[in-house]
Amino acid sequence: MKVYIRSSACISAQRTFGTGDILTDIVEYNSTRLPAIEPDYKEFIDPKQIRRMSHVIKMGVAAAKECLNNGDVEMPGAIITGTAFGCMEDTVTFLTRIIEQEEELLPPTAFIQSTHNTVAAQVALMLKCHAYNSTFVHKGISFESALFDAVMLLQEQEADNILVGGTEEMVDTSFTVLTRLGFYRRKPVSNLSLFATPEKGTIGGEGAGFFLLTDKESPDNLAELTGLTTFYKPTDNQDIERRITAFLQKHSLTVKDIDLVITGKNGDIKNDEIYAWLNASLFKNNVTANYKHLSGEYSVASVFSLWLAANIVKKGIVPDAILEDDVKINAPKKVLLLNHYQNKYYSLMLVSAV
Amino acid sequence: MEQSVYIAGVGVISGIGTNVAGHLAAFERGEAGMADITLFDSIHQHDRPVAEVKLTDEELIARTGLSTHNSRTALLSLVSAKEAVADAGIPGFNELRTGFVSANTVGGMDKSEEFFVDFLADNSKGKLRNVFDHECGSMTEIVADQLGISDFMTTISTACSSSANAIFYGARLIKNDILDVVVAGGADALTKFTLNGFNTLMILDKDLCKPFDEHREGLNLGEGAGYVVLVSEQVAKTLKKPVYCKLSGYNNSNDAYHQTASSPDGTGSYLAMKKALKKSGLKPSDIDYINLHGTGTPNNDSAEGTAVKRLFQPDFPPMSSTKSFTGHTLGASGGVEAVFSVLAIKHGIIYPNLRFKTQMHEVPFEPETKFQKGKHIKHVMSNSFGFGGNCTSLIFSAV
Secondary structure, X not given: OOOEEEEEEEEOOOOOOOOOOOOOOOOOOEOOEOOOOOOOHHHOOOHHHHHHOOHHHHHHHHHHHHHHHHHOOOOOOEEEEEOOXXXXXXXXXXXXXXXXXXXXXXXXXXXHOOOOOHHHHHHHXXXXXXXEEEEEOOHHHHHHHHHHHHHHHHHOXXXXXXXXXXXXXXXXXXXXXXXXXXXXXXXXXXXXXXXHOOEOOEOEOOEEEEEEEEOOOOOOOOEEEEXXXXXXXXXXXXXXXXXXXXXXXXXXXXXHHOOEEEEOOOOEHHHHHHHXXXXXXXXXXXXXXXXXXXXOEOOOOHHHHHHHHHHHHHHOOXXXXXXXXXXXXXXXXXXXXXXXXXXXXXXXXXXXXX | OOOOOEEEEEEEEEOOEOOHHHHHHXXXXXXXXXXXXXXXXXXXXXXXXXXXOOOOHHHHHHHHOOOXXXXXXXXXXXXXXXXXXXXXXXXXXXXXXXXXXXXXXXXXXXXXXXXHHHHHHOOOOOOHXXXXXXXXXXXXXXXXXXXXXXXXXXXXOEOEOHHHHHHHHHHHHHHOOOOOEEEEEEEEOOOHHHHHHHXXXXXXXXXXXXXXXOOOOOEOEEOEEEEEEEEOHHHHOOOOOOOOEEEEEEEEEEOOOOOOOOOOOOHHHHHHHHHHHHHHOOOHHHOOEEEOOOOOOHHXXXXXXXXXXXXXXOOOOOEEOOHHHXXXXXXXXXXXXXXXXXXXXXXXXXXXXXXOOOEOOOOOOOOOOOOEOOOOOOEEEEEEEOHHHEEEEEXXXXX
């Protein structure tokens, strides 16, 4: 059975939403925090509800609806989301009130909307969709976990047109705490020169993206999701190389068959060591690309890369802004996505032209 | 024909016991776990009974062998996951393809709350080690590392149905030949966050909860963890003792009615139960016992009761809510109650529904009120419903 990406929608720090273009008009930030560019939510959500919804719920619901619109599907066969931190805005609001108001006279809305499954639930509620509905919350592979479930559901013939996505919001509190934990640069930096100055720390991002998966062939499909795997705590660089090779082999491919490799390079010295090592070894004859200088780093940043890859193979255009080296490449057919989260969780996705 | 997935081991910790044996004894004695709050300071200390696990963090650390100060959720998770793995006693565990699928709802919130008090006063303050493992996934990772499981792990969070979803996700990983063994379930520690959250919704009973009673006034929160060890047919053949039962049916359906409230006719619960039955190939009359979601809130029990009535009438199997013992352990409840369901099959137990007095007006049945043992119980349905309309039913069957 083949798994196809029928449609996609992605809200990010770049102009990725509601446009047919792929990164033609790059947005530069001089900051260590890249906010998502928000669409006009009125097109997707009842204005009365917009007021009550937090940032991540709005992004998630809008991206889900746009993805369904793009795929010309009204009712998905399942709704699956991934998020590491869930609804941070509402969580922080409720926690703050508990402390400041000493548990007295707390309004319930923030608590109600703080659960990690809120986005998937709101999408189901809006569509009156009674189908399978789940939310995966496993750190840097939250989205990949959701995607893995979606692929399994298709294989089990349990559902078709599965709406699967990843959402993450960056709020002031999480940005402050994650900065204190050393994840981000201490000084503002231009995202477009992030890789020119490797240092400790990256730049934070946020966003929401959804995909419709189907096993039905159609010329309208964006791409084929040929493969997906994750692995945990690889022993060393050779182990990672071996696992990538084995993954390709499982799909009867070698690294020579890959037209483009998109990595999770994020400007943090330690994070990027493995990508540099692979670029000099396994991928030495491959064209490689990066995206986190455009999207920022977040737990479900791989959503951005899958959106990118699916649209690249559909349109046959590789935006210059993502290329690692000064090489031109035309119409790639096979794109390998490699990401890792704190050197612990690795994910590989293989996207092919249809 | 897809392969069967068997339950080879169980582990549980809650307000009524710290292991399987402790729970069986508490059920037989009819002893609920609810009392005043002792885990943290709260203005609700004496007016919102909760079922705390009767071990301090320090005692849990001593029991788990964890040296660092972890979230209570991770500690509870590790205690019961270890019990389940030891109970299963799978030969060659390390050579098999193993996975850990765990669920929780608020991750390391108990520690984040400590952090947040200092942080709120001054953003440069607050011990970072208390917030480092805030994520739900961190709980799973800490425990998987201790269990020596690295082939596959993930975390599910669908509010109060979380760990029921984790269990059947684990079973699907085996059916799809991705893994041989999956430890699946969930954990949640009591936190100030959830206590106040449920309190704002005005669904906490000031006294001990009365699930499925006409005069029920809300739920009592609890905490705990429950895990089952799921194995493939192949692995089941290598075990030194018989498996408990198999997971014969499951379904996840969404109520799609309201973010927190259940639809009056329990659409989501009805669909979950009906489709789980279909998956198992069973008829409603085959079910020998239903472990109800039965939180004790007017809304849940009415919706669930209406759905049970619609699906099972005119003949209702024995049913009860064990939350009358353990309180509502939220993200852990599906795991905790899956363990109870498995034990019901093994020992032929019908659990009593404590404090039941008056039948609900909307249903023609009453929950069981007496502890019964040695009954012939072949098929058990376990319901777990949550915020966001997430409804999941599991069916366990004797083999």
